[in-house]
């Protein structure tokens with residue numbers, strides 16, 4: 015029997031499974047968009063019939079990083095910006111796990127930007143949810159990489175002189191094979207997108223627009239959004255890089271002008287995940303590495319028999 | 327060096343094949359029954375520049391490169407002939423010869439490639455030769471090589487000349503060449519070898535060799551390997567199947583060996599975007615139930631400081647290796663130093679705890695890497711193998727039996743699903759993975775995917791099931807438990823450890839104390855000092871954290887005075903001993919070396935006799951003496 019029997023286990027499709035009972039209630043401010051992510055993730059996990067024990071949620075630091083305190087699964091609340099390297103190694107070690115990484119825009123696009131770019135490039139089979147509230151929440155309202163140009167905060171008293179980062183375009187160009195944007199103001203679309211993202215075999219980047227009523231009252235995240243996949247005005251082929259790229263460009267410009275466009279922008283079902291590539295070139299075992307430590311019949315090879323001859 | 331030793335230095339430019347030639351030469355002589363030890367000197371550049379390797383060969387065990395050397399093989403350095411004006415490493419300086427004369431002992435042999443080098447360009451060359459009674463052999467190695475094959479085969483010609491002069495049986499080398507070389511290049515190389523060998527025999531009178539190689543016999547099978555090899559094999563044998571890293575000299579050696587071997591063993595190697603990611607990946611893999619390691623050298627390890635602290639508070643086992651080189655910052659990339667010690671012991675915020683081993687030899691590097699994994703997984707704590715460019719790169723012969731150990735894939739304190747079913751859970755159904763009261767501080771963990779084991783691992787202070795908490799009583803309980811683990815580890819090491827070795831007469835008056843890669847050199851110096859009529863013994867410390875207080879204080883109590891020998895400029899190791907022991911500053915003086923070269927035995931003999939005993943100034947700035955407190 016597997017040492018990880020929770021993996022693949024069918025559960026009741028009840029999102030309460032993912033509510034940790036008597037755990038501390040969320041400390042997010044009233045009206046915070048982060049509640050929307052939690053709700054969407056719970057709904058998605060329930061819909062996918064996942065068992066809490068087969069999921070691992072790795073988060074960074076920030077208000078957003080507290081997600082896995084309120085979500086009932088294995089969790090790793092890491093350090094600022096570092097959720098991705100931890101998440102992707104856990105997935106390599108045990109591909110049976112459903113691995114979700116999450117964090118804020120400061121966390122993921124700022125301090126963790128290098129990891130973001132490389133995880134997308136490698137197309138690890140994990141889902142990455144970025145709580146994009148265009149602000150640093152937990153440290154009390156500083157300008158973030160997605161804050162609009164001219165954005166004033168205590169650390170940018172004259173207004174930001176930087177153009178905001180374009181997260182969708184960035185991950186597309188880096189190599190992510192699923193790129194979507196959703197928003198806390200629409201829980202149904204958010205849940206559906208997370209379901210798809212988890213099911214997708216490869217790196218799924220979900221830029222999740224969340225509102226921070228405490229520090230970023232001006233953000234456009236509150237306004238109703240348009241779902242590009244439902245609207246006839248936005249015909250494009252989401253399996254085409256160039257069309258997706260164009261649509262993302264438009265979306266990212268529109269946000270700065272006050273129109274919130276969301277939906278699936280890019281879906282590449284053909285690109286093999288990193289794990290598959292690594293197996294193809296013979297650098298990763300077919301069976302989960304973590305299982306091997308519980309397999310009493312496995313013969314562990316040792317340097318004495320394997321490598322010492324060349325030193326003789 | 328003794329009269330019966332050959333210390334052979336092969337000098338040339340980086341890219342000239344110095345490393346591979348010397349490695350094969352050393353291996354051939356090891357096969358012939360001798361003890362060998364190599365020392366590498368190379369600049370931080372890829373091609374050209376002055377580089378050399380020494381191979382010390384003796385019938386008796388050798389622990390260091392020795393003092394000076396007696397056989398120089400100067401290859402012309404084709405790549406160093408940089409035509410650009412004002413190039414720092416230019417042909418005109420003929421470094422493979424001129425740079426190497428200072429340490430050549432009286433009566434030594436010089437072989438140089440007269441096809442590429444011209445002694446007329448060296449100041450006072452003939453006078454120096456006469457003064458030092460050197461024996462000079464000028465042989466056109468380049469043309470011999472060109473005649474039978476390609477110019478790069480100059481190395482083979484040089485080795486053949488060495489055999490002819492030092493009376494080494496040619497078959498010893500030739501059989502190794504047959505093992506090591508593909509058919510196509512073997513033939514011409516053998517021709518180059520024979521031709522060069524014959525030329526020496528014909529053109530020079532070598533019937534009475536100036537320097538002869540010793541002969542010997544091993545009582546058991548030996549292998550030739552480096553500290554980096556030993557670390558990699560220790561990890562593999564302990565069940566490590568995941569490595570993540572980012573290249574940085576000299577840690578790259580371990581990373582490369584692991585990356586080349588792990589896929590074959592069904593493991594995974596990841597070269598990632600930076601060292602923060604490297605350490606974080608190792609943690610992620612370990613968290614999910616795989617034995618994992620990462621590592622770096624000074625600058626890269628600075629980046630790892632952050633995940634290191636996370637591993638401590640989340641009690642995620644990982645093994646990191648840190649290969650020291652001279653710092654700060656990028657310092658001297660290819661030169662050894664031990665000055666990352668404090669960085670490795672104390673980096674990361676808060677009251678942080680880790681285990682740090684500092685092996686002295688390749689055999690110890692193997693054992694201690696295995697021990698590092700055992701401790702890391704049993705006690706759920708980061709363990710670090712701290713070594714340096716010297717130990718990582720030098721080759722020595724080690725009995726093959728050292729590696730004849732059972733593999734150990736045991737994950738340490740991890741529960742099975744059956745055990746989890748009976749383990750304590752909180753009201754939400756989460757496993758209490760960080761329980762307060764445990765026997766030795768260790769609270770067993772579960773792995774993601776195990777039924778009934780879910781919990782939150784977090785870098786914030788947390789309650790038993792992992793939830794963030796600033797509750798003062800919980801904080802104290804968790805801190806105490808994490809500290810208790812360190813005490814349990816010290817007790818375990820005291821019980822089974824003889825990693826810290828005492829060498830020399832038990833009742834000696836003086837002590838020499840050192841750590842890590844300098845131990846062998848210090849032991850050889852002690853032999854010389856005892857022959858010179860002093861009474862000296864050595865303590866080589868290989869466990870830095872938790873510190874072996876009892877052993878070190880007992881050693882210090884047993885001597886009148888001690889000289890602490892280390893490759894740092896600020897006496898870091900002596901400072902550690904004083905801090906840990908809460909005293910002894912009035913008993914320990916320091917001998918420091920930080921010029922980019924490791925200690926040689928005579929440095930220590932001189933430091934002891936001249937500075938410690940006589941209170942005189944050292945003659946040059948190779949080493950520095952810092953007297954004990956109160957002097």
Ligand SMILES: Cc1ncc(C[n+]2csc(CCOP(=O)(O)OP(=O)(O)O)c2C)c(N)n1
Pocket residue numbers: 075076077078079094117118119120121122145147149150151152153158
């Ligand atoms: C290395 C490091 N630098 C800085 C911080 C302080 N810090 C904590 S959260 C945070 C910003 C969080 O902003 P964001 O990622 O946008 O998340 P939010 O709180 O808005 O959800 C910062 C700078 C830290 N914890 N670690």
Ligand code: SF4
Pocket residue numbers: 041042043045046047048077078147151152225226227228229
């Ligand atoms: S500060 Fe902003 S992001 Fe943080 S909890 Fe409050 S509303 Fe949410």
